[in-house]
Amino acid sequence: MTTSRRRMLSLLLASALGVAGFVALPSRPAHAQAKPPVTLVVANSQWLDALRGKNLWAAVTKYQQVAPHVTLQQEAIPSADFNDKITTALGAGQGPDIVMMQEGLFYSLAEAGFLVDIGKAAEGAALNHTNEKGVVKGKRLGIAWQRAVYALIYNKKLLDAAGAAVPKDVDGLIASSKAIQDKTGAIGFSSRHQIADLSGWFMDFQSWAYGYGVNWVDGAGKLTLNTPEAVAATAAFKKTFDSGIIPVGDDMPTQRTRFKQKQIGFSIDNSGGTLNIASGGPLASTDLYSAPLPFKAPGAHQQIFLGVSKHSKNQAEAIAFLAWLVTADGQRALRDASGPDALATDVPVTEAFRATNPWADTFAALAVNSRSTLIPGYESKTTPIMRLVMEAVEKVIVAGADPKAALDEAQKQALARF
Amino acid sequence: MAAKTTMRTSALGARAAGYLFIVPPVIYLGVFMFWPLARQMWMSLTNTTLARPNDGVFVGLANYARLLETPAFYASLRITVVYASLAVLLGVTLGVVSALAINRPFRGRAVVRGILLFGWAVPNVAAALIWLWMFNERSGVFNKMLLGMGFSRLRWLTSIDWSLPSILIVTVWQVAPFVMLVTLAALQSVPEEVREAARVDGADPLNVFRNVTWPHILPSVQLAALLVAVWSIRRFDIIYLLTGGGPLGSTSTLVVKIRQTAFEAHELGIASAYGAVGLLLALLVAGIHNLVDRRRMRWVAER
Numbered sequence: 001m002t003t004s005r006r007r008m009l010s011l012l013l014a015s016a017l018g019v020a021g022f023v024a025l026p027s028r029p030a031h032a033q034a035k036p037p038v039t040l041v042v043a044n045s046q047w048l049d050a051l052r053g054k055n056l057w058a059a060v061t062k063y064q065q066v067a068p069h070v071t072l073q074q075e076a077i078p079s080a081d082f083n084d085k086i087t088t089a090l091g092a093g094q095g096p097d098i099v100m101m102q103e104g105l106f107y108s109l110a111e112a113g114f115l116v117d118i119g120k121a122a123e124g125a126a127l128n129h130t131n132e133k134g135v136v137k138g139k140r141l142g143i144a145w146q147r148a149v150y151a152l153i154y155n156k157k158l159l160d161a162a163g164a165a166v167p168k169d170v171d172g173l174i175a176s177s178k179a180i181q182d183k184t185g186a187i188g189f190s191s192r193h194q195i196a197d198l199s200g201w202f203m204d205f206q207s208w209a210y211g212y213g214v215n216w217v218d219g220a221g222k223l224t225l226n227t228p229e230a231v232a233a234t235a236a237f238k239k240t241f242d243s244g245i246i247p248v249g250d251d252m253p254t255q256r257t258r259f260k261q262k263q264i265g266f267s268i269d270n271s272g273g274t275l276n277i278a279s280g281g282p283l284a285s286t287d288l289y290s291a292p293l294p295f296k297a298p299g300a301h302q303q304i305f306l307g308v309s310k311h312s313k314n315q316a317e318a319i320a321f322l323a324w325l326v327t328a329d330g331q332r333a334l335r336d337a338s339g340p341d342a343l344a345t346d347v348p349v350t351e352a353f354r355a356t357n358p359w360a361d362t363f364a365a366l367a368v369n370s371r372s373t374l375i376p377g378y379e380s381k382t383t384p385i386m387r388l389v390m391e392a393v394e395k396v397i398v399a400g401a402d403p404k405a406a407l408d409e410a411q412k413q414a415l416a417r418f
Numbered sequence: 419m420a421a422k423t424t425m426r427t428s429a430l431g432a433r434a435a436g437y438l439f440i441v442p443p444v445i446y447l448g449v450f451m452f453w454p455l456a457r458q459m460w461m462s463l464t465n466t467t468l469a470r471p472n473d474g475v476f477v478g479l480a481n482y483a484r485l486l487e488t489p490a491f492y493a494s495l496r497i498t499v500v501y502a503s504l505a506v507l508l509g510v511t512l513g514v515v516s517a518l519a520i521n522r523p524f525r526g527r528a529v530v531r532g533i534l535l536f537g538w539a540v541p542n543v544a545a546a547l548i549w550l551w552m553f554n555e556r557s558g559v560f561n562k563m564l565l566g567m568g569f570s571r572l573r574w575l576t577s578i579d580w581s582l583p584s585i586l587i588v589t590v591w592q593v594a595p596f597v598m599l600v601t602l603a604a605l606q607s608v609p610e611e612v613r614e615a616a617r618v619d620g621a622d623p624l625n626v627f628r629n630v631t632w633p634h635i636l637p638s639v640q641l642a643a644l645l646v647a648v649w650s651i652r653r654f655d656i657i658y659l660l661t662g663g664g665p666l667g668s669t670s671t672l673v674v675k676i677r678q679t680a681f682e683a684h685e686l687g688i689a690s691a692y693g694a695v696g697l698l699l700a701l702l703v704a705g706i707h708n709l710v711d712r713r714r715m716r717w718v719a720e721r
Contacts, residue, residue, distance in 0.1 A: 083681070087468050087469055087684070090469075091468055091469055091470065091471045108469060108684070109469070111469070112467075112470060114469070187556075194576065194661075194662065194664060194665070195662055195663070195664035195665060195666075196660075196662025196663070196664055198662070247555070247556050248555050248556075249553070249555035249558075249575055250555075250556070254554075383682050384682055384683040387678075387682060391666070391667075394665055394666055395666060398576070398577065398666055399666060
């Protein structure tokens with residue numbers, strides 16, 4: 001009797017434990033259990049960013065908990081080589097499954113037919129306006145990963161030490177930068193200024209151009225590189241360059257490092273670059289402030305799109321990953337790692353982030369009216385067209401050429417080639 | 419009869435062995451050199467783009483015609499010739515002088531030789547980054563020295579006047595040790611008894627060098643000069659990392675132009691045409707070297 005009662009009790013206990021164990025197991029989607037293991041290669045230059053790369057990767061790999069049969073694998077390519085490597089790889093029928101790319105590359109790959117329709121990933125998602133340009137010829141080929149707006153950023157402590165004001169125009173920028181240089185010994189203002197860094201420089205310069213009201217094409221879609229607005233923007237950049245406030249010869253990584261080390265007063269940078277400056281350096285993120293650009297009109301933004309390669313053998317899984325990324329869970333995971341960058345859906349910056357990053361709010365406000373760095377109608381040809389513009393700017397700042405004459409020459413060459 | 423058959427078999431075997439030895443390099447060169455070269459030449463006659471490398475359409479000599487109409491092509495050709503010529507002139511001169519200097523035994527020669535070889539041993543990318551910092555306008559050691567001596571700062575890499583000379587400084591720092599090594603090896607093979615005989619005949623050190631040492635090391639120096647010239651025509655990494663071809667195209671050699679055309683404008687056809695011109699230039703240099711070498715041989719024979 002005792003034995004049978006014990007056996008009964010043991011059976012009950014075992015059943016209870018079994019049921020409890022079953023209930024305690026994390027719920028997994030049925031498809032995840034049934035599917036064979038898949039590895040998705042995700043290419044992005046941001047994986048190499050010191051702290052941001054790690055945080056972004058931690059955010060996206062949360063998908064592996066939702067879909068345990070999927071393993072995400074990084075393909076980290078330096079930003080300077082990213083376009084070359086991805087274009088060459090896809091041109092050769094290879095490359096990653098998912099590409100996180102700048103808008104310019106997105107249009108090139110779309111035009112070459114290397115991206116597949118990812119409309120299914122967007123079904124039911126509350127995508128915002130940053131996704132509009134992801135639709136090419138009626139097909140959704142891209143979903144926004146991040147949109148990084150440009151703003152004027154400054155080291156508040158240097159500004160206070162020099163008694164300098166936050167500038168509202170280029171003359172003010174030069175005056176405040178000079179005050180910082182004279183009174184603190186730091187560098188006044190950082191800016192890309194070399195053709196060796198063409199892709200970064202032209203995107204930065206778009207903020208100057210748009211700030212002066214430039215449209216690189218007219219209403220009929222004809223290129224207009226030598227408008228009075230473009231001449232004014234070039235002249236303003238020349239004035240800034242000649243004022244001696246820029247560390248001539250420094251590339252952008254060096255300038256950002258200097259900013260991080262409290263050696264620079266002002267910079268015009270995008271929110272992604274600013275997040276880099278604010279993370280993991282001697283400059284406390286609470287000492288970094290931002291302001292609208294010192295121009296009359298709104299500036300530019302850089303946009304990164306997500307796309308799936310037509311050479312991917314796991315297209316359906318890649319699209320499923322993107323579908324998760326635009327869910328509330330996916331976007332929440334991305335939020336803090338992305339700083340104040342606009343994401344595919346409207347996810348506000350957390351209070352905790354705002355409290356430690358007083359610079360974040362301005363970027364969010366500027367994102368409303370910012371413009372793409374690409375030339376409308378010439379999206380995939382923007383880089384070679386902007387090379388002509390930047391060569392003209394270089395002629396003006398290095399050789400002292402007349403801005404109008406230099407841009408006239410650029411216009412002539414552009415009309416002959418494009 | 420049997421002996422004849424054996425001889426024939428061994429002759430066949432010897433011939434087959436010859437072919438057998440030559441097959442691997444022929445396959446290697448065919449796959450990794452001649453096929454890509456042939457493909458590049460074909461591509462230069464098509465409108466191939468980077469995104470569609472296999473879909474180019476034959477356009478005849480249109481790419482070459484476009485090159486000839488572009489002022490930037492002539493500028494890059496001129497810069498390539500100037501850069502390669504000065505790299506050879508300065509690199510070879512410095513290399514030969516260094517070799518002569520360290521050929522004599524002196525205390526600490528091994529250390530000096532090691533220091534002089536440093537430039538050759540450092541990888542190009544690392545060298546470019548080191549020099550990038552030394553040339554930095556604000557924090558670079560060169561400008562600090564200039565300021566210390568009471569001069570003003572120079573824009574080493576960002577002014578039209580100084581960018582090419584700056585790149586030449588780095589290039590010479592890299593190639594001179596190679597020339598020095600080659601020359602040193604040649605110098606150490608000059609028979610001492612011939613030098614001794616010249617001295618006994620009353621030749622002073624300059625005459626010993628001119629009539630004994632120099633003719634002996636000349637073939638090696640010529641070969642080193644040829645290699646330096648071809649490498650300079652092909653050099654990309656240092657130029658690209660230091661200036662990216664700028665400012666205002668003042669360091670934009672043909673190879674930099676190839677990169678720009680292929681990866682910015684995505685025009686592989688035009689880029690291949692630039693490459694073909696670079697190849698022609700290298701062949702021209704090799705041809706000149708061959709001509710000079712033949713004349714030297716004839717001169718030696720007639721002497």
